Amino acid sequence: MTIATLEAIPTSYTPRWLTPVLLLGIAYLIIPLVGTSYLFEAILLPFLALSLAGVGLNILTGYAGQVSLGSAAFLAVGAFAAYNFNLRIDGLPILGSIFLSGVVAAAIGIVFGLPSLRLRGFYLAVSTLAAQFFVQWALTKFSWFSNNSASGVIDAPPLSIAGVEFNSAVGRYLFSLTIVAVLTFLAYRLVLSQTGRNFIAVRDNETAARIIGVPVLKTKLIAFGVSSFVIGIAGVLWAFAYLRTVEPAGFNLDRSFQILFIIIIGGLASIRGAFFGAALLVVTPLILSRVGSFLLGDFFDSGVLDMSQRIVLGGLIILFLILEPDGLVSFWDRIRKRTTTRLLRQ
Amino acid sequence: MNSINRISGVHTATYLPVDIAAEQQNARVYGNEPHPAGKIALGLESVSLSFGGVVALENIDLSVRPGEIRAIIGPNGAGKSSLINVISGVYRPDRGHVRIGHDRFTNVPTQKLVHLGVARTFQNLALFKGLSVTDNVMSGRAHKARSTFLGQIFGIGRSPSEEVDAHDRAAKILKFLNLTDVGNRLAGTLPYGLQKRVELARALVAEPALLLLDEPMAGLAEPEKVEMTKFIRAANREYGTTIVLIEHDIGVVMELSHYIAVFDYGRKIADGTPEEVRADQKVIDAYLGVAAENIDGGGI
Numbered sequence: 330m331t332i333a334t335l336e337a338i339p340t341s342y343t344p345r346w347l348t349p350v351l352l353l354g355i356a357y358l359i360i361p362l363v364g365t366s367y368l369f370e371a372i373l374l375p376f377l378a379l380s381l382a383g384v385g386l387n388i389l390t391g392y393a394g395q396v397s398l399g400s401a402a403f404l405a406v407g408a409f410a411a412y413n414f415n416l417r418i419d420g421l422p423i424l425g426s427i428f429l430s431g432v433v434a435a436a437i438g439i440v441f442g443l444p445s446l447r448l449r450g451f452y453l454a455v456s457t458l459a460a461q462f463f464v465q466w467a468l469t470k471f472s473w474f475s476n477n478s479a480s481g482v483i484d485a486p487p488l489s490i491a492g493v494e495f496n497s498a499v500g501r502y503l504f505s506l507t508i509v510a511v512l513t514f515l516a517y518r519l520v521l522s523q524t525g526r527n528f529i530a531v532r533d534n535e536t537a538a539r540i541i542g543v544p545v546l547k548t549k550l551i552a553f554g555v556s557s558f559v560i561g562i563a564g565v566l567w568a569f570a571y572l573r574t575v576e577p578a579g580f581n582l583d584r585s586f587q588i589l590f591i592i593i594i595g596g597l598a599s600i601r602g603a604f605f606g607a608a609l610l611v612v613t614p615l616i617l618s619r620v621g622s623f624l625l626g627d628f629f630d631s632g633v634l635d636m637s638q639r640i641v642l643g644g645l646i647i648l649f650l651i652l653e654p655d656g657l658v659s660f661w662d663r664i665r666k667r668t669t670t671r672l673l674r675q
Numbered sequence: 676m677n678s679i680n681r682i683s684g685v686h687t688a689t690y691l692p693v694d695i696a697a698e699q700q701n702a703r704v705y706g707n708e709p710h711p712a713g714k715i716a717l718g719l720e721s722v723s724l725s726f727g728g729v730v731a732l733e734n735i736d737l738s739v740r741p742g743e744i745r746a747i748i749g750p751n752g753a754g755k756s757s758l759i760n761v762i763s764g765v766y767r768p769d770r771g772h773v774r775i776g777h778d779r780f781t782n783v784p785t786q787k788l789v790h791l792g793v794a795r796t797f798q799n800l801a802l803f804k805g806l807s808v809t810d811n812v813m814s815g816r817a818h819k820a821r822s823t824f825l826g827q828i829f830g831i832g833r834s835p836s837e838e839v840d841a842h843d844r845a846a847k848i849l850k851f852l853n854l855t856d857v858g859n860r861l862a863g864t865l866p867y868g869l870q871k872r873v874e875l876a877r878a879l880v881a882e883p884a885l886l887l888l889d890e891p892m893a894g895l896a897e898p899e900k901v902e903m904t905k906f907i908r909a910a911n912r913e914y915g916t917t918i919v920l921i922e923h924d925i926g927v928v929m930e931l932s933h934y935i936a937v938f939d940y941g942r943k944i945a946d947g948t949p950e951e952v953r954a955d956q957k958v959i960d961a962y963l964g965v966a967a968e969n970i971d972g973g974g975i
Contacts, residue, residue, distance in 0.1 A: 518828045519828050522824070522838070523822070527814070530803045530806070544786070
């Protein structure tokens, strides 16, 4: 994996805040007016939750260089922790449950990050599988976590802040959008700070980082904690805003890989990359199913769809690793640069 | 700052190019007289190191005074890099002690090295390729950060002033080393010679009392060597930094160093001024090679 992307290098003369503000303006003002409920339910809600999870994993893997295969575990921790906080603490506002669930995910993330102090690369990735299997097992084994529901399924509580309901498709979209926007902004602040530089220093050369006085162990644990916090909250959005009903089995290894693919395809060590990657991963199956049923008709059933999805996704990842190792972000930047220079020339 | 005073025993005020003029006026130039009062910036006491039976260092004694430029030379495999790695705690010696200022270690704590006032560069570049040049140099101030990551995210507490301070110091060092123009480039995209210089900048920004340079000239073209020599000498003179450097280019070493230690097969075979070392028969033998009959008077 080549990781050499940095967003701090300006490619054009527009101010850095302009694009995010414009996008947020469209997301808040225009999309709720024109969007259909299909757009919200099938595209935007999973997109937002997966993007946030991608941002979280990118802090750990893209910036700090610690590969993790346990993202889905932290999604699950977030979802089930928020469910329990909401259920068991009377009068705790939903945002309080969400914040606390992030804290719980961060704590568990730090515990499962401890092997990173001794293990690197491939071995660390394998050790993060422990989180993946342990969390899924614990949530299934102890029915307390799902309030003794027979199948381990939990239902999302209604979303409301200070009496305002967010239970319609648009409402849940705006709820997710706000949380994602705030956390993304904070993540952006983090990666540009001294701690963010420490992340990259540890990733690029751990020995040199230690010698120049970067607190390597602390930096790794901060990366695990912050990353798990963000992924945990993404899990709450996945469970409460998108699916509304989740079970532990939904947070399996496939989901962990999905999030890893999001940041590989989108671009490692790039906040924007998580959004690019998530967009591609959410939209590809939908396009595939449309195109497939148009071309092949009835033969293209859900089984074939599922298979062809995996094949197309696998192919995409191989293509990206070979042709565009820095992900969609660098692809996008190149196109933008080329068009701006062409426009300026005319 | 404490660490610096502790080692050099002399008040080194601030360590920035703005103060260069003032320091020159004070005429407190270490350059030609590296002998303040018998103090020791770096000392090795009977240090031995071996890798599974292969002896890398054998009973090495070395003492470097504050303000000195000390070169360590020797043929390939003489143990020069091992020595720097022992001093910076990357390797743990089998026997012996390392003195840094007033502290004596059997095993130098790498993580605390910078707090002891020691910085180093690497033989094969060890820059952070994914960071810009400025960020690389700023990371040399990471050990000074007292703000928490939460403070940094929300921009509260000490974090904003620390960030400004680190940025200013990095900018000054970059200016000093003529790197200002490439400040925004990713370090990994620079030509080799410039990367070497960025590494020097990253080491200097920590205001080390003792700077270890592992082959600073390796892979540089002749004009780059001239420049690098100038920078090393300037760092020594204007900041009073003690410098220990490993180098293959004998011309550079003779010109730059106050004292030279010569290593061969893990042993120190000579130690003295450039003139003394140049005239030393053992050194000549080690460099030119000597046939067995010349010593023993017999053939093979």
